[in-house]
Amino acid sequence: MTDDNRPFAIRKYDAARLRDALRKMYLIRFFEEGAEDSYMRGLIHGTMHLSIGQEASAVASCMGLTDEDKITSTHRGHGHCIAKGAEVGRMFAEFFGKEEGYCHGRGGSMHIADVTKGNLGANGIVGGGLPIAVGAGLTAKRLNTGAVAICFFGDGANNEGAFHEALNMAAIWKLPVVFICENNKYGMSTSTERSTAVKNIAERAVAYAMPGHTVDGNDFSAVAETVEAAIARARAGEGPSLIENLTYRWRGHSKSDRNRYRSKQEIDEWMARDPIQRFRKELVEHAILDESEAEKVATEARQEVEAGIEFAKSGTAPRIPDLARYVYAEENA
Amino acid sequence: MNAPAKQPDADIRELSYSEAIREAMGLALERDERVVLMGEDIGVYGGAFQVTGDLVERFGADRVMDTPISELGGAGVAVGAALTGLRPIYEFQFSDFAALAMEQIVNQAAKMRYMLGGEASVPVVFRMPAGSGTGAAAQHSQSFEAWFGHVPGLKVVQPSTPEDAKGLLLAALEDPDPVVMFEHKLLYKMKGHVPEGWYTTQIGKSAIRRHGKDVTIVASAIMVHRALAAAEKLAGEGIEAEIIDLRSVRPIDGETIIGSVRKTGRLLCVYEGVRTLGIGAEISAMIAESEAFDFLDAPVLRLGGAEAPIPYNPDLEKAAVPQIPDIEAAARRLARREV
Ligand SMILES: Cc1ncc(C[n+]2csc(CCOP(=O)(O)OP(=O)(O)O)c2C)c(N)n1
Numbered sequence: 001m002t003d004d005n006r007p008f009a010i011r012k013y014d015a016a017r018l019r020d021a022l023r024k025m026y027l028i029r030f031f032e033e034g035a036e037d038s039y040m041r042g043l044i045h046g047t048m049h050l051s052i053g054q055e056a057s058a059v060a061s062c063m064g065l066t067d068e069d070k071i072t073s074t075h076r077g078h079g080h081c082i083a084k085g086a087e088v089g090r091m092f093a094e095f096f097g098k099e100e101g102y103c104h105g106r107g108g109s110m111h112i113a114d115v116t117k118g119n120l121g122a123n124g125i126v127g128g129g130l131p132i133a134v135g136a137g138l139t140a141k142r143l144n145t146g147a148v149a150i151c152f153f154g155d156g157a158n159n160e161g162a163f164h165e166a167l168n169m170a171a172i173w174k175l176p177v178v179f180i181c182e183n184n185k186y187g188m189s190t191s192t193e194r195s196t197a198v199k200n201i202a203e204r205a206v207a208y209a210m211p212g213h214t215v216d217g218n219d220f221s222a223v224a225e226t227v228e229a230a231i232a233r234a235r236a237g238e239g240p241s242l243i244e245n246l247t248y249r250w251r252g253h254s255k256s257d258r259n260r261y262r263s264k265q266e267i268d269e270w271m272a273r274d275p276i277q278r279f280r281k282e283l284v285e286h287a288i289l290d291e292s293e294a295e296k297v298a299t300e301a302r303q304e305v306e307a308g309i310e311f312a313k314s315g316t317a318p319r320i321p322d323l324a325r326y327v328y329a330e331e332n333a
Numbered sequence: 334m335n336a337p338a339k340q341p342d343a344d345i346r347e348l349s350y351s352e353a354i355r356e357a358m359g360l361a362l363e364r365d366e367r368v369v370l371m372g373e374d375i376g377v378y379g380g381a382f383q384v385t386g387d388l389v390e391r392f393g394a395d396r397v398m399d400t401p402i403s404e405l406g407g408a409g410v411a412v413g414a415a416l417t418g419l420r421p422i423y424e425f426q427f428s429d430f431a432a433l434a435m436e437q438i439v440n441q442a443a444k445m446r447y448m449l450g451g452e453a454s455v456p457v458v459f460r461m462p463a464g465s466g467t468g469a470a471a472q473h474s475q476s477f478e479a480w481f482g483h484v485p486g487l488k489v490v491q492p493s494t495p496e497d498a499k500g501l502l503l504a505a506l507e508d509p510d511p512v513v514m515f516e517h518k519l520l521y522k523m524k525g526h527v528p529e530g531w532y533t534t535q536i537g538k539s540a541i542r543r544h545g546k547d548v549t550i551v552a553s554a555i556m557v558h559r560a561l562a563a564a565e566k567l568a569g570e571g572i573e574a575e576i577i578d579l580r581s582v583r584p585i586d587g588e589t590i591i592g593s594v595r596k597t598g599r600l601l602c603v604y605e606g607v608r609t610l611g612i613g614a615e616i617s618a619m620i621a622e623s624e625a626f627d628f629l630d631a632p633v634l635r636l637g638g639a640e641a642p643i644p645y646n647p648d649l650e651k652a653a654v655p656q657i658p659d660i661e662a663a664a665r666r667l668a669r670r671e672v
């Protein structure tokens with residue numbers, strides 16, 4: 001026990017890592033604003049799910065991971081992708097449907113992935129990633145790689161059968177998996193009060209004999225501390241954990257949401273708890289960087305996003321004869 | 334009637350395809366206390382495609398029920414409720430998510446009557462927004478009609494017009510057996526004449542949307558409209574296509590299709606689901622096995638979805654399913670016997 005009262009992140013990480021975490025949070029924010037803007041201008045089609053307001057959960061949860069560790073992500077997955085180390089240029093290229101994109105223009109926002117960095121992908125199916133993460137945990141255990149799998153999912157996903165089956169198997173086989181529920185109060189329009197029998201999703205951990213923690217998901221340090229401990233537990237062979245990051249999405253569910261299920265006041269209250277501002281203030285308070293350095297981090301992130309959009313615009317369109325490429329291994333060449 | 338053509342009568346009432354479905358559900362909720370709607374975000378949100386719209390305001394949250402995101406359980410609750418006296422209409426947010434509920438639809442609902450020797454009835458309706466063209470990529474764009482059509486015990490319909498969407502949904506609701514209705518997402522905004530009040534469209538009966546003597550085109554859902562557009566172009570070249578709107582995948586209307594092929598001697602099947610092992614295979618085989626075989630003047634052709642998941646890139650996505658020029662070219666080759 002030390003009498004160091006500073007937040008966990010400040011104690012645990014050096015200045016370079018903390019600065020990089022702030023950079024990634026800004027990257028997520030500006031990436032999504034850029035994607036939204038490109039969508040409005042008709043440069044991106046389809047739909048997308050923005051995680052603006054949830055940046056701390058994504059970045060802090062990945063602090064203890066290496067490129068060997070895996071994550072499974074969700075339809076709201078841009079933040080996880082950036083947190084796990086993806087380049088925004090290739091992400092934009094994917095959104096623009098270009099060959100340079102992470103999925104060569106076949107997947108788009110809902111399937112964004114960077115397998116080389118251990119991101120097994122966003123998912124169009126709510127709950128789809130849960131058993132897959134358990135599979136990644138099984139691989140890590142059988143092959144003794146020492147890797148862990150972090151499984152991101154939403155509050156809505158915890159009512160799918162896949163959630164319950166996945167947690168149970170991870171528990172009985174003591175697999176190195178950390179289940180992270182990003183509870184932003186709603187699954188589309190349906191509040192957790194209306195959809196979920198328990199108050200806190202972490203309570204469900206009891207049913208699967210694993211530790212459950214509910215944390216303030218907009219508090220970078222609180223998330224990092226809880227997830228780091230769960231990762232350590234998983235690496236030590238002690239099995240899975242369930243962590244619930246309480247957070248909020250500022251934007252609508254997708255591009256077609258009219259926000260009829262929540263109040264303006266609620267949105268404003270949560271916008272006042274901006275996780276990026278909060279983390280930045282903490283870094284300044286603890287003299288990790290000063291205001292002008294923090295501003296520089298933000299500016300550089302903004303520039304990176306702008307450059308990413310330009311990179312994507314100049315990308316190559318897939319060829320129509322390549323439509324069925326990547327369906328099977330033999331067409332992968 | 335030739336539904337997609339603009340009606341000249343000013344007093345003919347037009348509704349969109351989604352409004353027609355909503356009207357049918359409203360009539361059903363008014364008429365029969367046993368009817369309940371279930372699905373994800375069908376209440377205050379109005380449904381992902383705004384099909385249920387304001388029904389929750391009219392009938393309350395006890396009858397227009399938002400379920401948790403639990404497709405297997407939700408569909409199963411609808412099956413159990415249907416088995417015991419309710420008349421549930423369960424909306425999948427996208428038909429793709431029915432994959433999560435296959436157990437209850439295929440193993441339970443479809444077989445219950447048979448397994449119990451006719452002692453049980455499961456009058457449930459599953460509504461499925463389906464198809465590509467929205468940029469939603471591989472897990473939100475599929476066409477599963479043939480999958481469900483392969484299951485005895487289910488009935489599978491695919492309306493292409495607002496009038497049929499309402500009539501088939503009401504017929505599905507009156508049906509004592511489970512019915513799966515595929516609604517093409519690109520049709521939701523399409524307007525057309527819709528009669529007032531309660532009426533049903535017979536399940537298992539196709540509709541001839543355009544008469545022609547040179548080539549029969551059997552199309553389903555959005556492909557009906559693409560086939561009609563292609564037929565207009567072909568007419569300019571003196572090729573008269575007969576367009577059959579399949580409407581029902583199971584049971585399939587052999588009589589109408591065989592009758593048409595006997596007349597034209599040429600058959601083109603157009604559907605959005607994956608081409609192989611799909612609706613077109615069934616129709617082709619049906620013709621090969623029927624008296625129409627002797628009347629064939631050319632091989633049967635199928636135009637269907639590519640042997641690939643639906644891609645995100647918009648140009649690839651378009652190329653993945655039949656478009657008007659594809660239908661035009663295939664019908665022309667048939668008519669000129671260039672196959
Ligand atoms: C199996 C399945 N059911 C429904 C949907 C449609 N859908 C997409 S996201 C979503 C809400 C998910 O809520 P949650 O898990 O809380 O994640 P959030 O959107 O809040 O990040 C729904 C209903 C889907 N994609 N997959």
Ligand SMILES: [Mg+2]
Pocket residue numbers: 154155156182183184185186187188
């Ligand atoms: Mg949520």
